Amino acid sequence: MDQAVFWQMLVQYLITGLTIGSVYAMVAVGFNIIYNVTEIINLAQGEFVVLGGLVMVLLQVQFGLHPLIAFCLTIMVVLGIGMLLDRLAIRTIRQPTVLTLIIATIAASMIIKGSAMYVWGKDPYDLPAFSGRTPIAFLGAIIQPQALWIFGFLILVVVLLTLFFERTILGKAMKASADNPEAATLVGINVNHMILLSFALSAAIGALAGIGLTPMALMEYDRGAMLGIKGFAAVILGGLGSFPGAVLGGLLLGLIESLGAGYISSGYKDAFALIALLLLLFLKPSGLLGNVAILKLKKF
Amino acid sequence: MLVMLLVPWVLKLVPGVSHYLDILVFAGIYTLATIGLSMLMGYAGQISLGHAAFFGIGAYVSGILTVRYGWNPWFCMFVGVIVCVIVSFLIGTPCLKLQGHYLAMATLAFGIIVFIVFSEEIEMTGGPDGMGGIPGLSLFGFKFNSVLSYYYLVWGVVTIAFLFSVNVIQSRIGRALRALHSSETGANAMGINVSGYKLQIFVYSAVLASVAGSFYAHYINFVSPGSFDVHFSIKLLIMIVVGGMYSIWGAVWGSILIAFLSLEWLEMFKEFEVLAYGVILLLVTIFLPNGLVGLPAQVMGWVEKRKK
Numbered sequence: 001m002d003q004a005v006f007w008q009m010l011v012q013y014l015i016t017g018l019t020i021g022s023v024y025a026m027v028a029v030g031f032n033i034i035y036n037v038t039e040i041i042n043l044a045q046g047e048f049v050v051l052g053g054l055v056m057v058l059l060q061v062q063f064g065l066h067p068l069i070a071f072c073l074t075i076m077v078v079l080g081i082g083m084l085l086d087r088l089a090i091r092t093i094r095q096p097t098v099l100t101l102i103i104a105t106i107a108a109s110m111i112i113k114g115s116a117m118y119v120w121g122k123d124p125y126d127l128p129a130f131s132g133r134t135p136i137a138f139l140g141a142i143i144q145p146q147a148l149w150i151f152g153f154l155i156l157v158v159v160l161l162t163l164f165f166e167r168t169i170l171g172k173a174m175k176a177s178a179d180n181p182e183a184a185t186l187v188g189i190n191v192n193h194m195i196l197l198s199f200a201l202s203a204a205i206g207a208l209a210g211i212g213l214t215p216m217a218l219m220e221y222d223r224g225a226m227l228g229i230k231g232f233a234a235v236i237l238g239g240l241g242s243f244p245g246a247v248l249g250g251l252l253l254g255l256i257e258s259l260g261a262g263y264i265s266s267g268y269k270d271a272f273a274l275i276a277l278l279l280l281l282f283l284k285p286s287g288l289l290g291n292v293a294i295l296k297l298k299k300f
Numbered sequence: 301m302l303v304m305l306l307v308p309w310v311l312k313l314v315p316g317v318s319h320y321l322d323i324l325v326f327a328g329i330y331t332l333a334t335i336g337l338s339m340l341m342g343y344a345g346q347i348s349l350g351h352a353a354f355f356g357i358g359a360y361v362s363g364i365l366t367v368r369y370g371w372n373p374w375f376c377m378f379v380g381v382i383v384c385v386i387v388s389f390l391i392g393t394p395c396l397k398l399q400g401h402y403l404a405m406a407t408l409a410f411g412i413i414v415f416i417v418f419s420e421e422i423e424m425t426g427g428p429d430g431m432g433g434i435p436g437l438s439l440f441g442f443k444f445n446s447v448l449s450y451y452y453l454v455w456g457v458v459t460i461a462f463l464f465s466v467n468v469i470q471s472r473i474g475r476a477l478r479a480l481h482s483s484e485t486g487a488n489a490m491g492i493n494v495s496g497y498k499l500q501i502f503v504y505s506a507v508l509a510s511v512a513g514s515f516y517a518h519y520i521n522f523v524s525p526g527s528f529d530v531h532f533s534i535k536l537l538i539m540i541v542v543g544g545m546y547s548i549w550g551a552v553w554g555s556i557l558i559a560f561l562s563l564e565w566l567e568m569f570k571e572f573e574v575l576a577y578g579v580i581l582l583l584v585t586i587f588l589p590n591g592l593v594g595l596p597a598q599v600m601g602w603v604e605k606r607k608k
Contacts, residue, residue: 041401092586099347100585102404103541106349106534107582114575225530229412232405240401271416274409281406282394 004140012141013262014255019147019216021254022154023049024273026209027231028238028246029157030202036178036241037198040101044085044109046228047116048203051078052210053219054116057125067130075207081112082203086196109224116221124218127211150212157205158247165243174198226270230257233277239290248288320564321447325519327559328454333512334539334551335458335465336505342545343469343477344498346396347404350411351536354384354506356418356528358513360425363434363523373437377514381507388506389499396498403502411533418525430524437518450519457515458552461508465548468504473497531574535562538577542584544591553592 027045034042055077059070089104090096130149135142165171176184177194185191210219234253238245253273260272280287333355340346361380365371391410395403419428426432437444437453444450468474476497479490517523535558543554562573584591590598 041404089582089586093589094586095589097345099341099345099400100589102347102401103537104582104585106537107578107585110534110574110578111582112578114572114578118572118575226412229405229408233409236402236405267420268416271413274413277409278391278406278413281402282390285394285398285402 008140009262011139013258015138015141015143015147016262017255017258018251019144019150019254020258021234021251022150023209023213023227023250024230024234024253025154025247025250026157026205027227028234028250029161029243030205031231031235032241032243032246033198033202033205035235037174038090038101038195039098040090040105041232042085042199042202043102043105043228044112044224045202045206045231046224046226047109047112048078048082048206049210049213049227050116050219050221050224051081051112052207053127053214054120054125054210054221055207056211056214057127057219058120060127061125067128071211074211075204078207078210079200079204082199082201082206083196085203086199090195090199091192109228113221113224120221122221124220125214126218127215129215144216146212146216150209150216153208153212154247157208161201161243170197229277230270230273233273233280236277236280236285236287239287242287242289245287245289252288321451323559323563324556325447325451325454326563327556328451328458329512329516329519330536330539330555330559331458331552332454332461332515333509334536334543334555335461335548336501336508337536338540338543338545338548338551339465339469339477340498340501340505341540342547342550343474344501346400346498346502347537348407348502348505348533349404349530349537350407350409350414350533351505351509352528352530352532353407353411353414354388354509355513355516355532355536356414356523356525357384357387358510359517359523359528360418360431360513361510362514362517363431364424366435367431367433373435373514373518374439377511380510380514384506384510385503388503392499392502396502397495408530408533411530415525415529418528425523425525428525430522430526432522434517434521434523436521437515444518454515454519457511461511462548462552469548473500477501535577538581540591541581542588542591544593546590547593550591550593557592 027049030045030048031042034040034045052074056070056074059065059073060067063070065073085105085108089108090101093100093104129144129146131145133144133146135144136148137143163171165175173184173189174194174197176187176189177191181191184194213219230253231250234249235246236249237253238247238249253276256276257269257272261269264272333351337348337351340348358377358380361383362373362376365376365379366373387410391406392403395406418425421427437450442449444453469477476494513528516527539554539558540551541554542550542557543552544550561576588595588598
């Protein structure tokens with residue numbers, strides 16, 4: 001292959017990888033927030049992304065609302081659904097074991113997916129790109145402006161969350177609940193509220209990812225499962241429970257997928273992320289930035 | 301348990317609604333697949349979200365080897381089992397030493413990878429369109445080519461598996477698992493090889509799923525990737541949760557119920573099956589944590605409380 005073309009394609013794959021990686025990173029961050037506070041893996045996480053995109057479509061395209069208004073409303077709606085998930089599916093279980101709670105999130109994801117199919121049907125939907133579709137040339141490859149938005153969202157999430165957890169009382173309360181729920185209760189933190197908040201935050205972040213992704217890759221009702229599991233792969237890659245790990249893991253996973261699909265086989269595109277996950281579990285389950293000791297403390 | 305042996309005979313008289321027998325064959329196949337998984341969930345407290353893969357491997361191995369190479373179907377079933385044993389061992393060994401989330405996600409990932417392989421490797425598997433012409437089963441010259449004969453075959457095998465599983469539960473392994481359930485650290489402290497037992501149950505559940513898959517392939521004489529996707533893995537899960545995780549009877553009742561729901565009663569929902577199942581799963585998880593099997597006890601408990 002011609003040298004120049006090789007580099008061009010490489011840069012292109014890298015860009016695509018980082019773009020989709022940002023989405024995975026956001027899903028991963030969402031996973032971690034809920035996991036840290038509750039030890040549950042929320043298997044409905046991917047559905048928040050789908051809902052983010054679809055609700056945005058509904059509000060902006062169907063109802064013709066101004067994009068900014070639609071944006072805020074979408075985040076609030078999906079955030080609300082996240083809270084509903086906690087109230088209806090998680091809190092209602094009388095004898096919560098981690099196994100039962102995971103099953104509850106599976107049930108919730110099925111309900112959300114089924115409802116989405118009812119409301120939106122099976123077609124993929126498109127959103128107008130935020131700043132047009134004129135591609136930007138970069139090192140011989142092309143960047144869609146939307147990709148920059150997605151990346152920007154990721155940075156926004158990272159900055160806001162870091163500020164939230166480090167600088168606000170509420171954020172610190174959440175961290176406290178994550179570390180030791182009993183102790184947190186003793187100092188007056190309402191752990192149930194923290195759990196609710198964790199679901200709300202995760203849902204909001206997922207929605208953000210969905211809103212960013214839809215103009216580039218469309219959105220349909222059943223993308224949730226794949227996004228969810230890849231997001232989880234990113235979590236494991238970075239280390240379960242680690243916030244920087246989630247970001248790193250997501251980006252890395254996106255790169256792996258993109259390079260794999262580009263150089264090896266595009267039919268197996270989805271499989272790359274999953275194979276990476278399995279390999280990781282066999283070789284280094286604690287992930288890149290994770291803590292091995294935590295893994296062995298089993299409540300589940 | 302003895303009732304279990306009588307049930308198939310009684311049902312023989314019932315096929316007035318003749319296609320119910322067909323549904324019950326599927327129920328039997330599903331039961332075979334879920335008995336082991338139920339033990340994994342209820343006794344070992346682990347969750348596998350990719351059991352459709354083991355089921356599918358059994359089905360495809362049986363299908364491919366009998367159709368393309370003309371091997372003896374029973375031998376092919378055995379080959380399928382071997383493959384599943386190896387794979388489940390490989391996946392289970394690292395994961396079962398860690399928190400349960402890892403096995404859940406590893407099996408989910410594995411299930412999807414297997415599904416993709418089934419769909420992509422067209423020369424071998426026929427791809428998304430599937431592969432047909434799979435022969436039926438026969439034993440010593442007797443051909444299982446009627447619904448009734450297959451019914452007895454499948455439920456006969458289920459009975460054997462059931463009895464074997466009960467034996468396991470009452471044996472050292474079962475007791476170890478129950479100790480594990482109450483306190484894993486305690487069990488470890490007593491020298492019980494917790495991960496080892498979990499692994500054995502996981503492999504066992506994979507074996508049963510593989511055999512069930514083979515029976516499936518030989519029954520409908522056709523396989524396609526669509527039958528072995530995540531949705532099916534979750535359906536298996538639903539069978540167990542609805543029937544009752546903590547007793548292997550749960551696998552039986554759950555499978556029968558879901559078989560009827562999916563093949564008969566929920567037909568009207570068509571594509572909203574997913575929604576219906578999600579709601580069922582959620583309601584059962586919230587209100588009926590011990591499933592149908594636990595229903596009598598739960599009702600009794602409720603009645604007792606009311607009396608006061």
